[in-house]
Amino acid sequence: MKLKNLFKRAKGxxxxxxxxxxxxxxxxxxxxxxxxxSLFELPVQSSWLDNEAIDKILRDGTVSASIGSxxxxxxxxxxxxxxxxxxxxxxxxxxxDYDTLDSILDIPYQGFGVFELNWEEDKNRLYPVLVERxxxxxxxxxxxxxxxxxxxxxxxxxxxxxxxxxxxKANKPYGQAIYTTLFWLIEFKNASLEFWVELLERFGTPWxxxxxxxxxxxxxxxxxxxxxxxxxxxxxxxxxxxxxxxxKGNFKEIVEYIxxxxxxxxxxxxxxxxxxxGSQAAATVHNEIREDLAxxxxxIVNKVIKEVLKSFKELNxxxxxxxxxxxxxxxxNKLLVDRDKVIHDMGYTPTKEYIEKTYNINxxxxxxxxxxxxxxxxxxxxxxxxxxIFNDELDKxxxxxxxxxxxxxxxxxxxxxxxxxxxxxxxxxxxxxxxxNMNTSTLEDTLFQNIANAQLLAAAQIEDENKDG
Numbered sequence: 001m002k003l004k005n006l007f008k009r010a011k012g013x014x015x016x017x018x019x020x021x022x023x024x025x026x027x028x029x030x031x032x033x034x035x036x037x038s039l040f041e042l043p044v045q046s047s048w049l050d051n052e053a054i055d056k057i058l059r060d061g062t063v064s065a066s067i068g069s070x071x072x073x074x075x076x077x078x079x080x081x082x083x084x085x086x087x088x089x090x091x092x093x094x095x096x097d098y099d100t101l102d103s104i105l106d107i108p109y110q111g112f113g114v115f116e117l118n119w120e121e122d123k124n125r126l127y128p129v130l131v132e133r134x135x136x137x138x139x140x141x142x143x144x145x146x147x148x149x150x151x152x153x154x155x156x157x158x159x160x161x162x163x164x165x166x167x168x169k170a171n172k173p174y175g176q177a178i179y180t181t182l183f184w185l186i187e188f189k190n191a192s193l194e195f196w197v198e199l200l201e202r203f204g205t206p207w208x209x210x211x212x213x214x215x216x217x218x219x220x221x222x223x224x225x226x227x228x229x230x231x232x233x234x235x236x237x238x239x240x241x242x243x244x245x246x247x248k249g250n251f252k253e254i255v256e257y258i259x260x261x262x263x264x265x266x267x268x269x270x271x272x273x274x275x276x277x278g279s280q281a282a283a284t285v286h287n288e289i290r291e292d293l294a295x296x297x298x299x300i301v302n303k304v305i306k307e308v309l310k311s312f313k314e315l316n317x318x319x320x321x322x323x324x325x326x327x328x329x330x331x332x333n334k335l336l337v338d339r340d341k342v343i344h345d346m347g348y349t350p351t352k353e354y355i356e357k358t359y360n361i362n363x364x365x366x367x368x369x370x371x372x373x374x375x376x377x378x379x380x381x382x383x384x385x386x387x388x389i390f391n392d393e394l395d396k397x398x399x400x401x402x403x404x405x406x407x408x409x410x411x412x413x414x415x416x417x418x419x420x421x422x423x424x425x426x427x428x429x430x431x432x433x434x435x436x437n438m439n440t441s442t443l444e445d446t447l448f449q450n451i452a453n454a455q456l457l458a459a460a461q462i463e464d465e466n467k468d469g
Contacts, residue, residue, distance in 0.1 A: 060262070063182060078327060079093050108296075110179065114133045192254050
């Protein structure tokens with residue numbers, strides 16, 4: 001039974017109830033509501049939805065917004081080709097423009113996608129141009145893509161077409177199309193809107209019920225005038241009531257429920273629109289789910305890129321590695337940045353190629369210029385190194401050097417300074433002139449100890465000489 005006929009029968013039963021003179025309340029019984037639930041279990045008749053059905057799905061506001069939100073997570077990224085030849089790198093990156101990426105991201109909704117490769121020559125190399133083709137015109141025979149025309153499969157030349165699927169399995173080689181899941185949701189939503197709008201048109205206007213002991217026709221005229229915007233004057237014994245539909249069913253709740261189901265199918269949850277409550281934990285989980293969906297879409301794009309680059313290398317007989325992947329624009333991985341900083345602090349310097357590949361930026365070769373400070377530091381390092389060598393040699397030969405005469409010479413000079421000084425301060429000044437690099441703190445400590453010892457020795461000698469005191 002078609003969905004539209006179901007609603008016609010429902011409307012007919014309601015109209016029949018209201019043909020009675022005695023008005024009754026209008027309600028949908030549980031049996032009628034259960035019929036709508038079973039619609040989700042009905043199969044789609046054909047293998048592929050036709051273009052009209054797909055357009056109907058895409059015209060829905062919730063579907064359009066959800067698909068746009070999901071695609072944006074991948075479309076904000078850019079293709080990064082890793083190739084030594086900068087000309088090839090730039091040319092291949094231009095192939096995957098915004099429109100091409102958007103077409104590739106339609107594969108999850110279709111379940112299956114096909115792209116024709118048109119080859120153009122440029123500087124003795126052939127470069128592909130991706131053109132999306134109607135996937136309904138192709139079939140798979142033992143995982144080999146073939147063109148299906150007039151009921152007969154046709155072979156496709158090598159490097160002429162590529163395909164990709166979404167969640168394909170042994171029993172579903174063409175993948176699982178999200179459009180198929182959305183089909184009955186949209187049919188149900190549109191039909192329920194039509195049904196409830198007509199219901200509101202017929203029964204949404206309140207009924208005016210008047211009670212009177214007098215002339216009924218005169219009171220009816222007063223009511224008509226009142227509804228037209230005029231006032232009404234009635235006797236005190238007359239009574240006028242406004243009665244609205246008492247059915248508790250609300251078409252808005254049904255539409256919101258379907259919209260929630262659509263968001264769950266496309267975004268993995270319902271924390272992106274019309275949220276009435278939630279928690280940070282729930283939002284975090286939902287964002288993680290959306291990231292997983294974005295990675296799944298990204299894997300499809302990376303697979304297409306890999307297939308295109310494989311055909312490019314084989315057709316041009318290129319042996320060097322050429323890889324491609326999606327990268328965030330100006331959004332480096334902070335965990336990777338922190339790791340590389342730790343490695344750099346350990347004394348290891350990353351290569352220019354690694355920085356450009358990992359962070360998707362162009363860097364110039366670092367030129368080390370020897371500044372005056374750098375030269376000075378180098379010379380100081382050499383001097384220090386030579387001093388160390390000299391000290392090492394001196395230590396090795398110290399036992400062979402006779403320093404007795406040197407010590408006697410220094411001792412005689414110091415004793416002469418002390419004997420020829422009238423005060424402690426004068427002695428220090430003469431020693432500073434004689435030995436400018438002398439460590440004065442050590443000398444002062446030594447002299448202080450010697451003076452103290454001399455005073456103690458003098459006191460002891462005096463005491464020995466005057467024992468009788």
